[in-house]
Amino acid sequence: MTDTKKSIHGEWSSRFAFILAAAGSAVGLGNIWKFPYITGENGGGAFVLVYLACVLLIGIPIMMAETMLGRRGKQSPINTINALVEEAGADKSWHYLGWMGVIAGFLILSYYSVIAGWASAYAFKAFIGSFVNADATEIREIFDDFIASPMQLIFWHSLFMVATMLVVVRGVNKGLEKAVYFLMPALFILLILLVGYAMTTDNYYQGIKFLFSPDFSKLTGDSVLIAMGQAFFTLSIGMGAIMVYGAYLPKDVSIAKTAFLIAGTDTVAALLAGIAIFPIVFANGLEPSGGPSLIFQALPIAFGNMTGGWLFGVLFFVMLVFAALKSSISLIEPAVAWLVEHKGMNREKACIWSGLAAWLLGFGTIFSFNIWSGFKIFDRTIFQLLDYLTANLMLPIGGFFIAVFAGWIIKQQHSEQELQMPDAQSYQVWRFLVRYVSPAAVFFIFLHVVGVL
Ligand code: TRP
Numbered sequence: 001m002t003d004t005k006k007s008i009h010g011e012w013s014s015r016f017a018f019i020l021a022a023a024g025s026a027v028g029l030g031n032i033w034k035f036p037y038i039t040g041e042n043g044g045g046a047f048v049l050v051y052l053a054c055v056l057l058i059g060i061p062i063m064m065a066e067t068m069l070g071r072r073g074k075q076s077p078i079n080t081i082n083a084l085v086e087e088a089g090a091d092k093s094w095h096y097l098g099w100m101g102v103i104a105g106f107l108i109l110s111y112y113s114v115i116a117g118w119a120s121a122y123a124f125k126a127f128i129g130s131f132v133n134a135d136a137t138e139i140r141e142i143f144d145d146f147i148a149s150p151m152q153l154i155f156w157h158s159l160f161m162v163a164t165m166l167v168v169v170r171g172v173n174k175g176l177e178k179a180v181y182f183l184m185p186a187l188f189i190l191l192i193l194l195v196g197y198a199m200t201t202d203n204y205y206q207g208i209k210f211l212f213s214p215d216f217s218k219l220t221g222d223s224v225l226i227a228m229g230q231a232f233f234t235l236s237i238g239m240g241a242i243m244v245y246g247a248y249l250p251k252d253v254s255i256a257k258t259a260f261l262i263a264g265t266d267t268v269a270a271l272l273a274g275i276a277i278f279p280i281v282f283a284n285g286l287e288p289s290g291g292p293s294l295i296f297q298a299l300p301i302a303f304g305n306m307t308g309g310w311l312f313g314v315l316f317f318v319m320l321v322f323a324a325l326k327s328s329i330s331l332i333e334p335a336v337a338w339l340v341e342h343k344g345m346n347r348e349k350a351c352i353w354s355g356l357a358a359w360l361l362g363f364g365t366i367f368s369f370n371i372w373s374g375f376k377i378f379d380r381t382i383f384q385l386l387d388y389l390t391a392n393l394m395l396p397i398g399g400f401f402i403a404v405f406a407g408w409i410i411k412q413q414h415s416e417q418e419l420q421m422p423d424a425q426s427y428q429v430w431r432f433l434v435r436y437v438s439p440a441a442v443f444f445i446f447l448h449v450v451g452v453l
Helices: 015-026 029-041 043-071 079-088 093-128 136-147 150-170 177-201 205-214 221-235 241-247 255-281 291-305 309-342 347-368 381-407 412-419 424-449
Strands: none
Touching: 015 150, 015 241, 015 255, 015 309, 029 043, 029 093, 029 221, 029 255, 029 291, 029 309, 043 205, 043 221, 043 241, 043 255, 043 381, 043 412, 043 424, 079 093, 079 241, 079 309, 079 381, 093 136, 093 150, 093 291, 093 309, 093 347, 093 381, 136 150, 136 291, 136 347, 150 309, 150 347, 177 205, 177 221, 177 255, 177 291, 177 309, 205 255, 221 255, 221 424, 241 309, 255 291, 255 412, 291 309, 309 347, 347 381, 381 424, 412 424
């Protein structure tokens, strides 16, 4: 592999463009929709603390490892892993790692698009004034009616999937760069405005306390696993999305700095979402453990009753759709890049096939909220099963092997050269983390869940 090699899919125009795209992939429904509801289901503070520890000790080192592998391989994750396996003279079974990532990406996109469809429908509902002066009961009815209708869910899911494919066809590094440039700041401004509103409710302090005062008696083995899964999910790591973005990264960029910046941005976004939502939840007598509908129940009440709420509501849900869009494109890019490289397909064809597959799979999630809601495997609906399988199992397992691959298989000289850390000590810290700390943490959390520890 020569240093002059570039990705055939293009390159980011600058370090900043990569940061925007990677942070754009990280900040999405995972922060604004998923983080609040799983925090609510898992008792608050203690769960948040475990999640933050996972981001720091597992997430950031693995994000650096993924970026580094991608930049060295310069191809889709499947071919990057294959090329690096060859370079290191490693065992061929490592090839499965790239494959598992592509499959995880598909599975996640299939339900991600359904939820992004909810956000799109809510942007529309906000626009036509459905939430104006509505109380908690009315908002609940709007939600229940909505998810009871497969046709409506299919419509919005399809719309979102088409939008994702339209962006991916153009190539993630064209057009997208500019879009993220204004989307990220706009999203943060809206979140801060919402926090401002939450402060005016009587339950602001209760919300803060729920999020930040840990009660470890509420922490079960499964919540620890969910917290770790969330660290992977929210940072977009463990399946090759950051790896494929790393492949488009120019040589001279500091991977460590960018990883901290991306993880920091992502964490702030999640915490802001939590700070905004829980006071509203408590102020309106909603259950924090209300599940995936939490933000769709809580936020419309706020928009329906605050001054300028119509405008904020529309802006917020539109922003949420765009936030989801910059994430969803990274879920499918590894598959598309591979089809282009390996099958010699053009980008259009590769997008249509992968989009179609994820779209069809999405029906499983859609029906799990209505006509198949009684259909359960291992006590979980299809949506719950897909979510558990991907976020809590496939991503951590993928991350485990990415860490082992980067720490033990790749030659030290190569990772050192690729990471270009400012000094030898910080490189050693990273190496220690990916060799020992991150894999061991994942491993022990798994043992804990199956009851061995
Ligand atoms: N991180 C995104 C979010 O928080 C979702 C996402 C995008 C993702 N790409 C990913 C999750 C890759 C896991 C792996 O909404």
